[in-house]
Amino acid sequence: MKKLILLLMGFQLTFVSCQSQSTSTQQKEKKVMSEEKKPALIKEGNPVYSKTDTGKVAISEDEWKKILPSDVYYVARQKGTERPWTSKFEKFDEVGTYYCAACGNALFKSDTKFESGCGWPSFYQPISKSSIIYTPDNTHGMERTEVQCGRCKAHLGHVFEDGPPPTGLRYCINGVILDFEKAKDAEKNYKEKKKEE
Numbered sequence: 001m002k003k004l005i006l007l008l009m010g011f012q013l014t015f016v017s018c019q020s021q022s023t024s025t026q027q028k029e030k031k032v033m034s035e036e037k038k039p040a041l042i043k044e045g046n047p048v049y050s051k052t053d054t055g056k057v058a059i060s061e062d063e064w065k066k067i068l069p070s071d072v073y074y075v076a077r078q079k080g081t082e083r084p085w086t087s088k089f090e091k092f093d094e095v096g097t098y099y100c101a102a103c104g105n106a107l108f109k110s111d112t113k114f115e116s117g118c119g120w121p122s123f124y125q126p127i128s129k130s131s132i133i134y135t136p137d138n139t140h141g142m143e144r145t146e147v148q149c150g151r152c153k154a155h156l157g158h159v160f161e162d163g164p165p166p167t168g169l170r171y172c173i174n175g176v177i178l179d180f181e182k183a184k185d186a187e188k189n190y191k192e193k194k195k196e197e
């Protein structure tokens with residue numbers, strides 16, 4: 001009889017330990033899922049990148065060189081231009097927000113993007129007045145207006161006065177300096193509902 005009780009107790013213990021193990025696995029899975037759903041507010045290896053911090057970024061060119069991928073550094077800090085028709089954002093119509101790839105500053109919303117046919121992603125309006133800095137650019141024998149990120153002064157591209165209404169402006173932007181984040185499903189649903197009305 002004693003043996004049977006011990007045996008039963010042993011069985012119960014095994015059962016309990018199995019159960020607790022499966023619960024902790026479930027909790028772990030839940031945790032991983034919620035972490036994946038969080039938008040990337042920071043970027044690994046780039047200490048100045050933040051989608052929530054609006055403070056100006058002023059670091060040396062040497063530091064930028066260390067933290068930016070070479071193609072982003074070439075456009076952002078050396079005012080380079082990517083080859084036309086090479087950006088994945090050139091023909092891209094997902095709903096969401098475009099951020100500065102160097103510092104995370106919000107620059108454009110997808111509903112101000114349009115197909116200009118010029119070979120680079122084009123927008124007719126920035127997200128806010130302070131998201132962009134305008135500088136006269138007289139290089140290459142042309143009179144143009146350079147647009148830079150309002151937070152980190154990264155070179156983004158140029159703005160021209162041949163865009164569509166309501167602004168008549170065409171912000172011609174290097175795709176390599178843009179990070180895209182899809183709008184949350186809730187936002188999308190809200191817009192679709194508005195269209196139906």
Ligand SMILES: [Zn+2]
Nearest residue numbers: 100103149152
């Ligand atoms: Zn920036």
